Amino acid sequence: MSLVEARGLTKIFRRPEKDPGLRGSLKHLVQRRFKEFRAVDGIDLSIEAGESVAYVGPNGAGKSTTIKLLTGILVPTAGTVRVAGAEPHTDRMVNARNIGVLFGQRTQLWWDLPVRESLGLLRDMYDLSPAFYKQRLERLDDVLGLADLLPVVARKLSLGQRMRADLAAALLHAPKIVYLDEPTIGLDISVKDRVRQFLRELREDGTTLMLTTHDLGDIEDVCERIVIIDEGRKIFDGPLAQMKDRFARVRRMHLQLAEPTPAEKLAERLPDVEVVAGASPTEVTVTFDRFTHTAGQVIAAVLDVVEVGELHLDEPAIEDVVRKVYAGELLR
Amino acid sequence: MRRTLRIYRRSLGAHLRAVLEYEADFWILVVAGLLFQVLNLIFLSAVFSHVPALNGWSFPEAVLLAGTYGFINGLGPLFFEGTWRLAGKINHGELDYPLTRPAPVLVQVVSAGIGMHGIGDLIGGGAMIGWGLANSDIYWSPLRIGGALVLLAGSATILLSLIVLGNAASFWVGGNHPVFAMTLIRTGDMAKYPLSIYGVAVRAAFTVLVPYAFISFFPASWLLGKESAWIGLLTPVVAVYCVYLARLVFRRGLRRYDSAGH
Numbered sequence: 001m002s003l004v005e006a007r008g009l010t011k012i013f014r015r016p017e018k019d020p021g022l023r024g025s026l027k028h029l030v031q032r033r034f035k036e037f038r039a040v041d042g043i044d045l046s047i048e049a050g051e052s053v054a055y056v057g058p059n060g061a062g063k064s065t066t067i068k069l070l071t072g073i074l075v076p077t078a079g080t081v082r083v084a085g086a087e088p089h090t091d092r093m094v095n096a097r098n099i100g101v102l103f104g105q106r107t108q109l110w111w112d113l114p115v116r117e118s119l120g121l122l123r124d125m126y127d128l129s130p131a132f133y134k135q136r137l138e139r140l141d142d143v144l145g146l147a148d149l150l151p152v153v154a155r156k157l158s159l160g161q162r163m164r165a166d167l168a169a170a171l172l173h174a175p176k177i178v179y180l181d182e183p184t185i186g187l188d189i190s191v192k193d194r195v196r197q198f199l200r201e202l203r204e205d206g207t208t209l210m211l212t213t214h215d216l217g218d219i220e221d222v223c224e225r226i227v228i229i230d231e232g233r234k235i236f237d238g239p240l241a242q243m244k245d246r247f248a249r250v251r252r253m254h255l256q257l258a259e260p261t262p263a264e265k266l267a268e269r270l271p272d273v274e275v276v277a278g279a280s281p282t283e284v285t286v287t288f289d290r291f292t293h294t295a296g297q298v299i300a301a302v303l304d305v306v307e308v309g310e311l312h313l314d315e316p317a318i319e320d321v322v323r324k325v326y327a328g329e330l331l332r
Numbered sequence: 333m334r335r336t337l338r339i340y341r342r343s344l345g346a347h348l349r350a351v352l353e354y355e356a357d358f359w360i361l362v363v364a365g366l367l368f369q370v371l372n373l374i375f376l377s378a379v380f381s382h383v384p385a386l387n388g389w390s391f392p393e394a395v396l397l398a399g400t401y402g403f404i405n406g407l408g409p410l411f412f413e414g415t416w417r418l419a420g421k422i423n424h425g426e427l428d429y430p431l432t433r434p435a436p437v438l439v440q441v442v443s444a445g446i447g448m449h450g451i452g453d454l455i456g457g458g459a460m461i462g463w464g465l466a467n468s469d470i471y472w473s474p475l476r477i478g479g480a481l482v483l484l485a486g487s488a489t490i491l492l493s494l495i496v497l498g499n500a501a502s503f504w505v506g507g508n509h510p511v512f513a514m515t516l517i518r519t520g521d522m523a524k525y526p527l528s529i530y531g532v533a534v535r536a537a538f539t540v541l542v543p544y545a546f547i548s549f550f551p552a553s554w555l556l557g558k559e560s561a562w563i564g565l566l567t568p569v570v571a572v573y574c575v576y577l578a579r580l581v582f583r584r585g586l587r588r589y590d591s592a593g594h
Contacts, residue, residue, distance in 0.1 A: 013590065074589075121346060
């Protein structure tokens, strides 16, 4: 069985339906009306041990809700979840020992306590032996530079420091599976790199990762598999490379021509293909759908008109693909 | 159970150390708690300067009663202060992390803070109990001392359970502030005076509906051998019932928890 197994996972929130203004609020007190909102709508998901999965979707797609269902924070409206054999919301305590959770927008450190005290409390809750605790702290200090942060009260930490301390808190008990909800949000480039480096190391150690993010760099740096959801439904689930194949239809070729040639002249030879003049008269950029044209066909057509000096092909960027999914283009 | 208690103790200890960092704050709160009890005393002495007794309760007996109530009320901030932050936690979705840790959520909530004004209440209330006992006519035996301590423990349990119960209502009420719990607990302040001065409706409500009377009135009545003194002996039973109810309501509430955002 997979480490994480979700079948038909559904969460419906009930929202009060009020007319605007005070009158609407008063009316609602007497005549209560609610509207159902499906945040997660029948999601099937299996994650094998050791996998690193990016869970991606536009704002409000149901990413965080899924994480909250998988971690046992929320009780599903319908469907089943098993994480390492335990049902998270009923076997909460058992599940808690298997998982590490980080919500990038929020800290789990005790606000008024020094980081050291927060980690100490977690040590007690997870029943970590002194030797194991010491070893974990040393390991986490190596990769996260924790030592300087230990005596600092959580509310005095900068965002980057807080995220490092929070990562340490989430990983202190060496969990089997780690859920990260936007682990790099608001971080500057250097801290971001450090966090990604850390996540890669974690993956190499065999920890199962599931992360939601809007930062596509996180995905390419850390994950092998991508799950895209929108409006609570899964719309893609597969290897990152496969997603590029499937969705990155558009390719772009930059050509350096032997002599100045107007773009229109090339366009005549290439129906259904967009040809744009470049910065100089000898440069053009050709954008084509790789399911209707091959790169060879495009080059052949161009060579009929003019000699080509140099060319290069843009690799399909995951950013473009995900951006299109967000914009709803791929759903049509 | 032992593990739970250890987690509770460690968490409370960590917050105590944090509070003690701010010495001035600490002393101000202790003095504030103490002042509150002194005000109670001044009010009582003002009343008793006009009447020799209140429905059969002498001044020292009334001081004993108010002192017991004050003392037990000091336990709330000292040991259960975190409970008052539950409404805000629910509202902001801050129970997410506690739900992912292998420790009871209630313990994590309850121990997430400490209120030093409780010390002032304990000192002030304790002094009033001492003075009241010394000046009241009480027949003492080892059994009665033991009984008094059991009843005191029962009273404390009732109040702490009511604090949990009232705050757990926030799972249904919503909002950022524990309005319901505030109302529930402050209404109980009426129980620091002899219950017999109130009408039948209040007496019935404070005995059956919300057992405020078991926090100080009935136990003190038992110790002082007042009318229907035996009711005081029910305090431990009421305490067990309150604990059961508080846990039930908190658990039900936790299942309703919707987090924040989605």
